[in-house]
Amino acid sequence: MAKTRIYVPRETAAISVGADEVALELAREAKQRGAAIELVRNGSWGASWLEPLVEVEIDGARIAYGNVTAEAVPDLFTAGLLTGGDHPARLGPITDIDYLSKQDRWTFFRCGLIDPLSLTAFRERKGFAALERTFEIGSAAVIDAVTESGLRGRGGAAFPTGIKWRTVADTEADQKYVAVNADEGDSGTFSDRLLIEGDPFCLVESMLIAGFAVGATKGYIYLRSEYPLARSILARALDTARDAGWLGPNIQGSGFDFDIELHIGAGSYVCGEETAMLESLEGKPGIVRYRPPLPAIEGLFGKPTVVNNVVTLASVPNVIALGAERYAAYGVNRSLGTLAFQLAGNVRRGGLVEKAFGITLRELIEDFGQGTASGRPVRAVQVGGPLGAYLTESQLDTPLDYEAFMEIGAMIGHGGVVVFDDTVNMAQQARFAMEFCALESCGKCTPCRIGSTRGVEVIDRIIAGENRDENYDLLVELCDTMEDASLCAMGGMTPYPVRSVLKYFAEDFAPAREAGK
Amino acid sequence: MMKQAYDAKLASHLIAGFDARPEQLLQILHALQEHFGWISDAAIRQLADELNLSRAEVHGVVSYYHDFRTSAPGRHVVKICQAESCQAMGSRALTSHAEATLGLAMHASTDDLTLEPVYCLGNCACSPAVMVDGKTFGRVTAERFDAIVAAAREAN
Numbered sequence: 006m007a008k009t010r011i012y013v014p015r016e017t018a019a020i021s022v023g024a025d026e027v028a029l030e031l032a033r034e035a036k037q038r039g040a041a042i043e044l045v046r047n048g049s050w051g052a053s054w055l056e057p058l059v060e061v062e063i064d065g066a067r068i069a070y071g072n073v074t075a076e077a078v079p080d081l082f083t084a085g086l087l088t089g090g091d092h093p094a095r096l097g098p099i100t101d102i103d104y105l106s107k108q109d110r111w112t113f114f115r116c117g118l119i120d121p122l123s124l125t126a127f128r129e130r131k132g133f134a135a136l137e138r139t140f141e142i143g144s145a146a147v148i149d150a151v152t153e154s155g156l157r158g159r160g161g162a163a164f165p166t167g168i169k170w171r172t173v174a175d176t177e178a179d180q181k182y183v184a185v186n187a188d189e190g191d192s193g194t195f196s197d198r199l200l201i202e203g204d205p206f207c208l209v210e211s212m213l214i215a216g217f218a219v220g221a222t223k224g225y226i227y228l229r230s231e232y233p234l235a236r237s238i239l240a241r242a243l244d245t246a247r248d249a250g251w252l253g254p255n256i257q258g259s260g261f262d263f264d265i266e267l268h269i270g271a272g273s274y275v276c277g278e279e280t281a282m283l284e285s286l287e288g289k290p291g292i293v294r295y296r297p298p299l300p301a302i303e304g305l306f307g308k309p310t311v312v313n314n315v316v317t318l319a320s321v322p323n324v325i326a327l328g329a330e331r332y333a334a335y336g337v338n339r340s341l342g343t344l345a346f347q348l349a350g351n352v353r354r355g356g357l358v359e360k361a362f363g364i365t366l367r368e369l370i371e372d373f374g375q376g377t378a379s380g381r382p383v384r385a386v387q388v389g390g391p392l393g394a395y396l397t398e399s400q401l402d403t404p405l406d407y408e409a410f411m412e413i414g415a416m417i418g419h420g421g422v423v424v425f426d427d428t429v430n431m432a433q434q435a436r437f438a439m440e441f442c443a444l445e446s447c448g449k450c451t452p453c454r455i456g457s458t459r460g461v462e463v464i465d466r467i468i469a470g471e472n473r474d475e476n477y478d479l480l481v482e483l484c485d486t487m488e489d490a491s492l493c494a495m496g497g498m499t500p501y502p503v504r505s506v507l508k509y510f511a512e513d514f515a516p517a518r519e520a521g522k
Numbered sequence: 523m524m525k526q527a528y529d530a531k532l533a534s535h536l537i538a539g540f541d542a543r544p545e546q547l548l549q550i551l552h553a554l555q556e557h558f559g560w561i562s563d564a565a566i567r568q569l570a571d572e573l574n575l576s577r578a579e580v581h582g583v584v585s586y587y588h589d590f591r592t593s594a595p596g597r598h599v600v601k602i603c604q605a606e607s608c609q610a611m612g613s614r615a616l617t618s619h620a621e622a623t624l625g626l627a628m629h630a631s632t633d634d635l636t637l638e639p640v641y642c643l644g645n646c647a648c649s650p651a652v653m654v655d656g657k658t659f660g661r662v663t664a665e666r667f668d669a670i671v672a673a674a675r676e677a678n
Contacts (some may be wrong), residue, residue, distance in 0.1 A: 018648050021660035053647030192605030195644040230552070230589055231643050233656055271548050271587035274641060288547035289579075290586035306545075348647065350610035355647030378611070387606055423646070425610045437609070441641070 008043040009087045010062040014117070015046035016202045017234050018195070018356075024057040026075040031059070034078050040087055048203020050117030051357030052104050060099055063089045069096040104354060104373060109335060109361050111343045112320045113196075116203035121238060124245055127206040133251065135322035139214045140259045142325075147218040148174060151321060153329035155341030159196075160186050160277070160314030161389070161418040161494070163340075163407045166321075169311060172301040173219040176309040181221035183212050183311045184286060184304065185318060187228040187235075188270050188277040191390025193421030196345040197315035199357055201228070201235040204319070205242035209251065209265065211318035214325060215311050216263045224265040225305065227282050230272055240267055274391075274445040278493045279312045281447060292447045293493045314419070316345055337363035340406040340417075350387075350423035351377045367401040370424060381426040385434070385510065389418025391441050392498035394505035395425075395434060414501065414508075431510035435503045436464045442499040453496025456487045460503070467514050477514075481507070525559030525594075530568060532557065537572050544573045547583055551590055560591040596635040598674050600624070601653040604639040607646035616650050619664045624671070634675070 013028040028044060035042040052058060055071035068089040070081065077094065084092040096102055119126035139147050152167025173181060189197040201208060212224045228236055243265055246252045254262045268286055270276050276285045280294035283305050304310025320342065324332050333341045340362035348355045352374040366386060377383055385395045394415040403409055410417050439460030446453045460483055466476045484500035491497040536553045540546035554565055561584050570577040584590045602617050621627055626637045645651040648660025652667065654674045
């Protein structure tokens with residue numbers, strides 16, 4: 006009798022709510038019942054609200070069961086799990102789940118489908134096809150394709166990727182590098198982690214394409230230490246790729262040499278800033294560098310370096326395989342392609358939603374997210390991490406487009422969307438923005454290092470009702486100084502969330518006055 | 523997570539595993555901390571010697587990064603995410619609950635337990651999140667928190 010294949014994700018969110026225990030119990034129960042099963046630990050589809058999400062393969066279709074607990078496993082078997090039997094947890098075919106079927110899966114097309122450490126499964130799903138095409142068409146054509154696709158940096162700054170690659174390619178040097186920023190520190194974001202845990206060979210392939218295109222022979226991945234599972238999956242994937250001749254000298258007989266070193270960060274948020282990350286990769290404190298010179302010209306160890314975010318790079322293979330125009334057909338205005346949005350915080354259906362730019366926050370939060378987890382009204386939404394503005398309910402119809410967001414004093418950044426219900430105290434959130442900056446500032450420039458500490462103090466005085474008007478003006482002035490005079494986005498953008506609270510949620514700064522009315 | 527006492531020979535072996543390259547300092551510190559639990563003055567002196575760096579340079583890196591400890595942690599390390607997504611799902615109340623039930627303030631340590639903040643575990647769709655002895659947990663209520671800590675204590 007053929008074994009029935011059952012998928013249980015080996016992914017941080019799934020495991021954090023019991024996927025390992027479910028997998029153990031499935032194996033135990035199957036053995037006890039004499040049922041032949043093959044347990045596959047796949048990557049996650051990113052529908053985190055359904056985790057642990059178990060799938061059973063029947064005649065090529067994958068039938069999903071959501072929020073499975075270890076305790077429910079015997080019940081599931083009795084209900085006929087192995088033949089797709091009915092059960093309250095049964096969701097039907099995975100392809101029919103609207104949360105997934107309504108997405109535009111370009112970068113994450115393989116994520117959830119396969120065992121992320123199976124090179125065979127990767128190859129069966131077009132893995133390394135884009136690299137082979139890269140070897141055929143040559144580096145200039147690859148850079149042209151990336152430029153024409155309109156792909157912009159997904160780490161936050163949204164700089165055109167093709168232009169960055171061309172700068173590195175055009176800079177003469179005896180050594181060049183590809184440095185991947187996997188220091189995904191923004192609260193509300195986890196797309197880099199999902200990609201690494203669910204499709205690590207995709208990152209390897211993307212780095213090889215980048216390296217070949219710009220003439221680099223060495224790559225570094227800077228992965229945050231808060232991601233231990235991503236670390237172990239990635240380390241194993243690198244070993245497997247190396248053993249199979251996809252890393253090292255003369256890759257698959259192409260004459261191209263490239264290898265990758267994995268570096269683990271050490272809990273510093275500012276190391277997500279590219280020059281601080283380069284310092285950290287050199288074994289030093291993660292203190293930001295003055296720019297110029299740009300890392301593309303003088304980057305890691307003073308050599309020309311492509312610094313890209315994980316998701317940026319992972320979007321490239323399909324651009325090469327399917328064509329730049331296919332990618333550019335997604336999106337709006339100058340925001341082309343898809344973005345892996347991440348729905349988080351107080352939301353009913355949190356997870357990863359890869360969707361073409363132009364979707365509104367309301368569609369994301371109401372259609373995909375189905376509103377708040379608490380069932381209370383949405384009061385504020387922070388987009389783009391701790392340096393992103395808090396938006397109000399009335400701004401939710403803004404299309405997700407880099408420029409449209411800039412116009413309203415906000416940013417899309419790495420695509421994190423954190424929802425708050427009406428119990429939130431926004432004065433506390435403004436205070437936290439300054440507090441976080443004080444905690445994480447690298448200390449190189451004064452506006453950020455000192456300004457953030459003064460910011461916490463001023464906000465405390467406003468909350469306490471001490472010389473409120475004067476302190477309010479002082480806070481605005483402090484925000485101006487930090488924004489104008491900080492070296493990097495840490496100090497330069499911490500004012501964004503603070504200003505948005507002053508502008509849209511000022512009533513939270515005046516509880517004493519309100520009470521006195 | 524019982525750690526062994528500092529052992530200069532083992533440390534030397536670990537450093538050699540990274541070819542004693544100074545740019546590997548963070549990676550070496552992680553390895554030392556994994557083995558010995560924290561970074562002692564002896565370790566800093568030895569690192570400076572073997573990587574041909576000044577003690578100030580090594581100390582500068584150890585003190586810059588939140589991950590590196592300069593004193594021994596408790597047997598169990600409990601980290602509670604304090605970032606926005608978890609705040610939106612009640613991490614402030616969860617933190618108060620933890621401090622009250624464990625009898626420990628944030629950043630405080632006993633032989634048994636260390637309680638620390640962490641700023642994002644990347645488990646934001648399952649907020650609030652905590653990490654206990656290196657393992658991430660999501661959708662953590664007060665009751666679930668108590669059970670997770672009890673299970674960790676039971677494990678060793």
